[in-house]
Amino acid sequence: MTAGVDIPTFARTQLSLLAAELEAEIAESSALVSLHSPAALQRAGVALINLTVASQRTGLGGRTVLELAPHPATASSAGPGSSSSSSSAADLPEHGIRVGDIVLVAEQPSSGGVRKKEAKAASSSSSSERSGVKGVVTRVGKGAVGVAVDDGSEDGGGKEDRVDALAAGEKKVWIVKVADDVTFRRMNSTMERLAKMEEREYSAFVRVLFGLSSPSPVPADLTKDEEVGEIEWIDPTLNDSQKDAIRFALASKEIGLIHGPPGTGKTHTLIELILQLLKRNLRILVCGPSNISVDNIVERLAPHKVPMVRLGHPARLLPSVLDHSLDVLTRTSEAGAIVKDVRAEMDAKQASIRKTRNGRERRAIYADLKELRKEYRERERKCVTDLVAGSKVVLATLHGAGGFQLRGEQFDVVIIDEASQALEAQCWVPLLAAKKAICAGDHLQLPPTIKSLNSKSKAATTTSSSSSRKGKGDAGPAAAAAAAAGAEGVIQGPTLETTLFDRLLKLHGPSIKRMLTTQYRMHEKIMRFPSDELYEGKLIAADAVKARLLKDLPYEVQDTDDTREPLIFIDTQGGDFLEKNEDEQDAGGGKKLTKSSLYGDSKSNEMEAALVRQHVRSLVDAGVKPEDIAVVTPYNAQLAILAPLKETFPGIELGSVDGFQGREKEAVIVSLVRSNPDGEVGFLGEKRRLNVAMTRPKRSLTVIGDSETVKKGSKFLKDWMEFLEENADLRYPDLTSLTQEA
Numbered sequence: 001m002t003a004g005v006d007i008p009t010f011a012r013t014q015l016s017l018l019a020a021e022l023e024a025e026i027a028e029s030s031a032l033v034s035l036h037s038p039a040a041l042q043r044a045g046v047a048l049i050n051l052t053v054a055s056q057r058t059g060l061g062g063r064t065v066l067e068l069a070p071h072p073a074t075a076s077s078a079g080p081g082s083s084s085s086s087s088s089a090a091d092l093p094e095h096g097i098r099v100g101d102i103v104l105v106a107e108q109p110s111s112g113g114v115r116k117k118e119a120k121a122a123s124s125s126s127s128s129e130r131s132g133v134k135g136v137v138t139r140v141g142k143g144a145v146g147v148a149v150d151d152g153s154e155d156g157g158g159k160e161d162r163v164d165a166l167a168a169g170e171k172k173v174w175i176v177k178v179a180d181d182v183t184f185r186r187m188n189s190t191m192e193r194l195a196k197m198e199e200r201e202y203s204a205f206v207r208v209l210f211g212l213s214s215p216s217p218v219p220a221d222l223t224k225d226e227e228v229g230e231i232e233w234i235d236p237t238l239n240d241s242q243k244d245a246i247r248f249a250l251a252s253k254e255i256g257l258i259h260g261p262p263g264t265g266k267t268h269t270l271i272e273l274i275l276q277l278l279k280r281n282l283r284i285l286v287c288g289p290s291n292i293s294v295d296n297i298v299e300r301l302a303p304h305k306v307p308m309v310r311l312g313h314p315a316r317l318l319p320s321v322l323d324h325s326l327d328v329l330t331r332t333s334e335a336g337a338i339v340k341d342v343r344a345e346m347d348a349k350q351a352s353i354r355k356t357r358n359g360r361e362r363r364a365i366y367a368d369l370k371e372l373r374k375e376y377r378e379r380e381r382k383c384v385t386d387l388v389a390g391s392k393v394v395l396a397t398l399h400g401a402g403g404f405q406l407r408g409e410q411f412d413v414v415i416i417d418e419a420s421q422a423l424e425a426q427c428w429v430p431l432l433a434a435k436k437a438i439c440a441g442d443h444l445q446l447p448p449t450i451k452s453l454n455s456k457s458k459a460a461t462t463t464s465s466s467s468s469r470k471g472k473g474d475a476g477p478a479a480a481a482a483a484a485a486g487a488e489g490v491i492q493g494p495t496l497e498t499t500l501f502d503r504l505l506k507l508h509g510p511s512i513k514r515m516l517t518t519q520y521r522m523h524e525k526i527m528r529f530p531s532d533e534l535y536e537g538k539l540i541a542a543d544a545v546k547a548r549l550l551k552d553l554p555y556e557v558q559d560t561d562d563t564r565e566p567l568i569f570i571d572t573q574g575g576d577f578l579e580k581n582e583d584e585q586d587a588g589g590g591k592k593l594t595k596s597s598l599y600g601d602s603k604s605n606e607m608e609a610a611l612v613r614q615h616v617r618s619l620v621d622a623g624v625k626p627e628d629i630a631v632v633t634p635y636n637a638q639l640a641i642l643a644p645l646k647e648t649f650p651g652i653e654l655g656s657v658d659g660f661q662g663r664e665k666e667a668v669i670v671s672l673v674r675s676n677p678d679g680e681v682g683f684l685g686e687k688r689r690l691n692v693a694m695t696r697p698k699r700s701l702t703v704i705g706d707s708e709t710v711k712k713g714s715k716f717l718k719d720w721m722e723f724l725e726e727n728a729d730l731r732y733p734d735l736t737s738l739t740q741e742a
């Protein structure tokens, strides 16, 4: 098909795009930190202030864990009752720090605000710019948080001195969330390796992935193929498209894509594929872009008693998969016992530091500790290498595959789940260890978040530098540019938004993919439009789901106009429900710290919000449980207006479209927000975003929007509006009842 790609050029382009991306990320978080006082940052949920290092110990993986508790000087002024009632340590204030967050622990800046330099340091990667230490939050208690300090192997070292400096003399410290730059470092070193590779080093696999050779042909009818034809299925209930995809994945020699539209059982298929590969005695590395995507697979493999190891920081794994984590296996294995002895000795030494005030003695203890840490690391490394070398299935996040644990390891097959949501450079971290790859994903749903833009797409858009997509944020100019760029919303030319999945499809054409076609989520009527418009009309609703309605839920739900209809369109056309531009300035002229202030301007629509409330109430009155209802909208400002719904109906979920990717609910209400005389639709124009929005529900989809405005946005939007007018239960809002609701 398309001509091959020059690998060094590709890698160098990626390196410059990644550098711009990291810069954008750092600029965003340092702007946040420098604009606001530590107290404001705490209120915004990104920092925790007035702490002190209460103790330190050796945690999982030999990492130093700092226990941070309220600083005594501030704890006593927490208010009446809190200090006098008990002699135990004070409670932490309300805060937004969670287990798994990556944070900087540093001396707290003076109250006036964070100086530029400190802001940069807080958000920067390089150790030379930082005074504190970076780590992962391992525990969040009422009166203390635990932070496991990075082992220092990835930054310049000197970490122990910095920890000791923080712990000395009851300093006032704070923790603040920072950008995860490990991912960038791993992507960079991977791209540097690719750039330096000489042509004779290219494996057949690498050649195919860059189009320097064609993929080995796969026989058309694999059911008759000698090698893969006769498969003993471990799960006999797999549907034909799933079986076909697995046969294809087994038969392909270099690369196979499994295209899984919403609800088609992509993970279900990957589990069977992994089991089949194991039967063939192959060694497999399984990766995904997020910890949760990987844990999901570990959880579903576990009942099959698969011998596997999951790499990754234990604080960031689901508790249910910890037994398979490398850290826990290291402790429980035989070799782990010796490691444990050293650890006990380290803890004893650490405790003794606090008891002595004599400088010389303390220095001697530090020296001993240093030696012990070294020994610990050496022993642990050996233990880890043995464990990994002995594992047939290794699982890690994409960037986790770049850790020391996998250095020099080779795998017969690398499987990447959610490949269409990962940056290509990220995929190459595990791919350099592969002979063959199977990637699963759906390039017709949203690609990964990009904060930077290349110059080409910048020209096509506005000046704001908000992120293109971030679960919690609005989609910004990158997505708008992508939408403007046409064909499936992918920007032409080199951009981080072009995923490996997209690029391979374009390079080798549809013969390298198999699509799963039976979906197990949506009512047939909800599925129709996305299937016809995006999936070549090939989706089939499984019998079990195709006619399910809210009134048939397994608990008592009344049969009403709202519960017997799978598809409802509340059309607000007529110009009475105009959108509002969110103004972030507060009365005093200062900048209000709201989430959306981080992500550029946003839109809201009061009257649409009132319609949402009315519809939710009607569903709940009919008996639908709030936890079975979700409201999704592309705009943060709209989410903010809707937030009180959570108090009225605890359990209901409100989310951005982007943040809801991968999720499903019995009933979903989509508020489109845009209503203006000019037909401006912003990033509603991105059909992958609309696809995500309309494919979340199982039994009921209610769309609320102004068809007149929305129709002008794109052909896809026009087709959708017309489809809804013809096929949905079409309603026009009753203004009188609505004004009461509002």
Ligand SMILES: Nc1ncnc2c1ncn2[C@@H]1O[C@H](COP(=O)(O)OP(=O)(O)OP(=O)(O)O)[C@@H](O)[C@H]1O
Pocket: 237, 238, 239, 242, 260, 261, 262, 263, 264, 265, 266, 267, 268, 269, 520, 662
């Ligand atoms: N062959 C099958 N027979 C019956 N149910 C199935 C089959 N395959 C998948 N499912 C069901 O479909 C649902 C979605 O499957 P799964 O969780 O594997 O998909 P996913 O990869 O997480 O999501 P998606 O398909 O949306 O990407 C699950 O409830 C699963 O049990």
